[in-house]
Amino acid sequence: MAVTEQKIAVEAAAESRLELLSREVMEAERQTKENLSGGYYIRLAEEADGQRELSEPFHEEVRQEIQSMKKASSNLRRAYLGTAALADELEVRLGQAGSKRRRRRTAAPANSVIDMEEEKIRHFAQGINFYKLALVCVIGSFAGVIVEMLWCLVWNGYLESRRGLVYGPFNLLYGIGALVLTLLLYKYRNRSWQLSFLGGMVVGSAVEYVCSWAQEMAFGSRSWDYSNMPFNLNGRICLQYAVFWGILGVFWIKDLYPRMAKLILRLPNRAGKILTWAMVAFLIVNSIVTLTAVFRWSERLAGEEPSNAVEAFVDRRFPDERMERIFANMEFS
Numbered sequence: 001m002a003v004t005e006q007k008i009a010v011e012a013a014a015e016s017r018l019e020l021l022s023r024e025v026m027e028a029e030r031q032t033k034e035n036l037s038g039g040y041y042i043r044l045a046e047e048a049d050g051q052r053e054l055s056e057p058f059h060e061e062v063r064q065e066i067q068s069m070k071k072a073s074s075n076l077r078r079a080y081l082g083t084a085a086l087a088d089e090l091e092v093r094l095g096q097a098g099s100k101r102r103r104r105r106t107a108a109p110a111n112s113v114i115d116m117e118e119e120k121i122r123h124f125a126q127g128i129n130f131y132k133l134a135l136v137c138v139i140g141s142f143a144g145v146i147v148e149m150l151w152c153l154v155w156n157g158y159l160e161s162r163r164g165l166v167y168g169p170f171n172l173l174y175g176i177g178a179l180v181l182t183l184l185l186y187k188y189r190n191r192s193w194q195l196s197f198l199g200g201m202v203v204g205s206a207v208e209y210v211c212s213w214a215q216e217m218a219f220g221s222r223s224w225d226y227s228n229m230p231f232n233l234n235g236r237i238c239l240q241y242a243v244f245w246g247i248l249g250v251f252w253i254k255d256l257y258p259r260m261a262k263l264i265l266r267l268p269n270r271a272g273k274i275l276t277w278a279m280v281a282f283l284i285v286n287s288i289v290t291l292t293a294v295f296r297w298s299e300r301l302a303g304e305e306p307s308n309a310v311e312a313f314v315d316r317r318f319p320d321e322r323m324e325r326i327f328a329n330m331e332f333s
Contacts, residue, residue: 093190096112108254108255108259109259110258111190113258115127118261124267124272125272128182131273132182132264133179134276134280135279136175137172137175138175138283139263140175140176141170141172142169142170144162145163145170146169149161149162161327164290165286165287166318166326173207173208176207176211177204177207177208178252180203181200181248181252185249189253189254196250196254197246197247197250200245200247200250201249204241204249208236208245212236219294219332220298220332221331221332223327226238293317293318294330296311296315297318297323299311300315301332
């Protein structure tokens, strides 16, 4: 008997304030339902049947009760979503803490650890700010090219350029994808992987579609076409790659982003800011030169001769052979 009472006491003590309040809310909902059944419902049914005529003040009282319950429902919905999110994050953090001993040295650090270290040293790229996003874009632009070139080598047996800019192994499609994934999935970094998967599917597919559309509108060219794949949308995106984007979303925010953030943490504040601005300037200039070179390439393919000294210089600096090596998969319509 004493053991049972002790167990009940422990369980009662373990109940949080939120759990106790939720029980009170459930009881209040039950009492409200009983009051409506024994009061408003009967009187309104009698009026609908013609047995009695209710006053306008009573109708106004009912309307106010309806508005009150709608507000309560809205508040409870927000409380439910918020509490579910807290429980999910706490469970994920518990799993991270429990798996610490089992982690290999090569394993990615937990996002919660990155958050703590950034706050501790007041790092210049703390959280989600301009510096963090700019560095993520730069690193993503570089890493994406390397990974896809290696993938091409393994899958096809040869190396082929996957660059998107004329200078250096950079492709802004990967950089923008990494930036958008980080920006939109950051709030779920300490949440369960299912949210990251869905977010990755939506975000990655949207970025891929917009980039394909923008390239075709600007230059009349495409760098990929999924028209022959099932469940595609205008050949710009398809279900298979949407799933890949979802997997990448999980892999990105749970593994690649914390590794990248840990790398960024090693940059001193002053030197890190200077390096970030230098890389941003480099990518901007690189993008302008790339747009100019691709535009002239499309004009040359259409048989247009250079009309000024700048276009002639671009033709000499970026002839067709060089552009074909850089943009191996670009096709003009």
